[in-house]
Amino acid sequence: MPLMTLEQLSYNYPNTQGLDHLDLTIQTGEFVCLLGPNGSGKSTLLRILSGLATASTGTYRFNDQAITADYLRDATKRQQLHQQIGLVFQNTDVQLFNPSVTEEVAFGPRQLGLSTAEVTQRVTDCLALTDCTELRERVPYQLSGGEKKRVALASVLALNPSVLLLDEPLNGLTIAAQQQLLTLLSRLQAAGKTIIMASHNFQQVQAVGQRFIIFNSAHQIDADVAGSVLATQPERQAQLMTL
Amino acid sequence: MTNQPSKTDLPTWLQTPNQPITKRHRQPFWARNQRHLQALLVRLAQPAPAIPATRWQLAPHIKLLRLGLLLLLIALINNGLFLWGLALLLGAQLLILAPSQLRRFLRSWLFSSLMAVIIVLPTYWLNGPATLLWFGFKTSLILANAQYYRATTNFQDLLTGLKTLHCPDVFIMTLAIAITYLRMLGNYLLQTMEALSLRTVAPAKHPYRLIGALFGNLYLKSYTYALALYAAMEARGFNGHYAKPAAKPTRWRDYLSLSPYVALMALLIFWRN
Numbered sequence: 001m002p003l004m005t006l007e008q009l010s011y012n013y014p015n016t017q018g019l020d021h022l023d024l025t026i027q028t029g030e031f032v033c034l035l036g037p038n039g040s041g042k043s044t045l046l047r048i049l050s051g052l053a054t055a056s057t058g059t060y061r062f063n064d065q066a067i068t069a070d071y072l073r074d075a076t077k078r079q080q081l082h083q084q085i086g087l088v089f090q091n092t093d094v095q096l097f098n099p100s101v102t103e104e105v106a107f108g109p110r111q112l113g114l115s116t117a118e119v120t121q122r123v124t125d126c127l128a129l130t131d132c133t134e135l136r137e138r139v140p141y142q143l144s145g146g147e148k149k150r151v152a153l154a155s156v157l158a159l160n161p162s163v164l165l166l167d168e169p170l171n172g173l174t175i176a177a178q179q180q181l182l183t184l185l186s187r188l189q190a191a192g193k194t195i196i197m198a199s200h201n202f203q204q205v206q207a208v209g210q211r212f213i214i215f216n217s218a219h220q221i222d223a224d225v226a227g228s229v230l231a232t233q234p235e236r237q238a239q240l241m242t243l
Numbered sequence: 244m245t246n247q248p249s250k251t252d253l254p255t256w257l258q259t260p261n262q263p264i265t266k267r268h269r270q271p272f273w274a275r276n277q278r279h280l281q282a283l284l285v286r287l288a289q290p291a292p293a294i295p296a297t298r299w300q301l302a303p304h305i306k307l308l309r310l311g312l313l314l315l316l317i318a319l320i321n322n323g324l325f326l327w328g329l330a331l332l333l334g335a336q337l338l339i340l341a342p343s344q345l346r347r348f349l350r351s352w353l354f355s356s357l358m359a360v361i362i363v364l365p366t367y368w369l370n371g372p373a374t375l376l377w378f379g380f381k382t383s384l385i386l387a388n389a390q391y392y393r394a395t396t397n398f399q400d401l402l403t404g405l406k407t408l409h410c411p412d413v414f415i416m417t418l419a420i421a422i423t424y425l426r427m428l429g430n431y432l433l434q435t436m437e438a439l440s441l442r443t444v445a446p447a448k449h450p451y452r453l454i455g456a457l458f459g460n461l462y463l464k465s466y467t468y469a470l471a472l473y474a475a476m477e478a479r480g481f482n483g484h485y486a487k488p489a490a491k492p493t494r495w496r497d498y499l500s501l502s503p504y505v506a507l508m509a510l511l512i513f514w515r516n
Binding site: 014016022050051052073078079080082083084086087089095096097098099106108111112113118121122125141155157159160161167191192 | 252256257258259260261262264265278286289290292293382428431434435439440442443444445453456463464
């Protein structure tokens with residue numbers, strides 16, 4: 001059974017179209033890269049997959065459950081979905097609202113009703129994984145852009161979601177931090193997590209993506225290619241470099 | 244909880260499949276109304292609808308003057324026939340609106356008129372139905388004219404009109420920044436609420452502490468943004484004066500559009516004398 005299924009899914013903003021008749025299936029444990037020019041619908045798709053928005057037409061199924069506006073209106077069901085799908089925003093500035101980095105990362109696990117020891121363990125682990133240990137007493141508001149990205153990822157990881165959605169997570173990171181993050185994502189995938197990452201920079205994600213979904217400026221899927229197949233298509237690779 | 248390193252060097256808990264926890268609970272007031280607040284912020288975050296250019300587009304300051312005159316007339320006139328005449332004039336103007344503009348006008352006018360009538364409903368029991376009807380008619384006429392102006396004028400035209408009418412620079416600049424700023428902060432709050440809802444995976448023990456954190460964060464953000472905005476304006480040569488974009492010339496039809504209202508105003512003054 002596929003983890004996520006989109007059938008003829010469209011999404012319209014009040015004055016513009018966001019997505020146009022997408023058909024897509026994502027299996028558990030895949031590492032999917034969404035590529036495309038700015039404004040092609042990558043972030044909109046992530047919003048729909050995470051349950052922040054619902055399709056204007058068409059269907060979205062997660063674990064064979066249709067995710068509709070009615071489904072998301074039920075707080076218990078919505079919270080169950082959010083336990084399974086974590087989203088790191090493109091603008092991580094909006095994602096951090098707690099008075100310290102430790103509090104920020106502990107926010108999710110505390111709500112799950114875990115013991116204090118478990119919460120502390122999760123916070124320590126997540127900060128170490130994202131190289132944020134030295135930031136633990138800092139105020140998130142005062143962090144740099146790259147540091148905020150790492151703390152936002154740590155705060156999402158602390159919930160142990162089975163699907164991790166990342167919207168342009170490499171922007172604003174140093175080359176070393178980008179490599180570190182991509183290694184971490186590969187390790188998470190090896191541990192069974194499903195990773196879906198939006199990017200407009202093919203070079204950055206070329207090495208880690210197992211599957212590349214390429215959007216065009218008409219908000220449609222232009223191509224859905226396996227990484228192994230893409231490796232044999234230098235022309236397409238060259239085309240993706242110019243996105 | 245064991246935390247032995249494994250083949251992926253990840254903590255054990257992170258490699259264990261997530262078992263969603265279900266907690267049935269009664270939603271607090273904040274959670275029940277969060278959806279409505281988000282819907283309101285989504286509306287605020289939308290860009291203003293484009294206003295199609297028409298052949299009979301009036302100069303921005305004339306439109307502003309006409310609105311001012313109209314509002315003054317409606318407030319002063321106590322003659323039903325004159326008010327009816329003003330309503331007919333507005334009705335004639337509505338006929339040339341594009342269907343999408345007309346729909347937007349009707350929606351916002353009906354809603355604002357309903358709100359106004361609800362607010363003054365107690366006068367029905369205090370002064371009887373005649374006062375309520377009269378007040379309702381006048382208020383809805385004022386609101387209709389204001390909504391017509393809103394439906395046919397973009398924000399830049401409003402600022403140009405104010406500048407041409409020699410409004411102080413500080414006022415225009417404050418208005419321009421406040422409107423832009425409100426949208427930006429609304430969008431920021433919306434995104435933070437979405438981030439919060441994504442990580443609110445169980446009933447919050449202290450929902451009002453969260454609201455405090457949310458608005459505290461918003462205050463800090465707005466403060467930083469204000470400083471950054473002013474620095475950016477100064478870096479681009481802002482010297483405290485609002486530079487007016489090239490204004491449209493005032494033509495005979497601009498003055499003609501004002502004439503019915505000026506005539507009515509004169510009639511009102513002389514009739515009273």
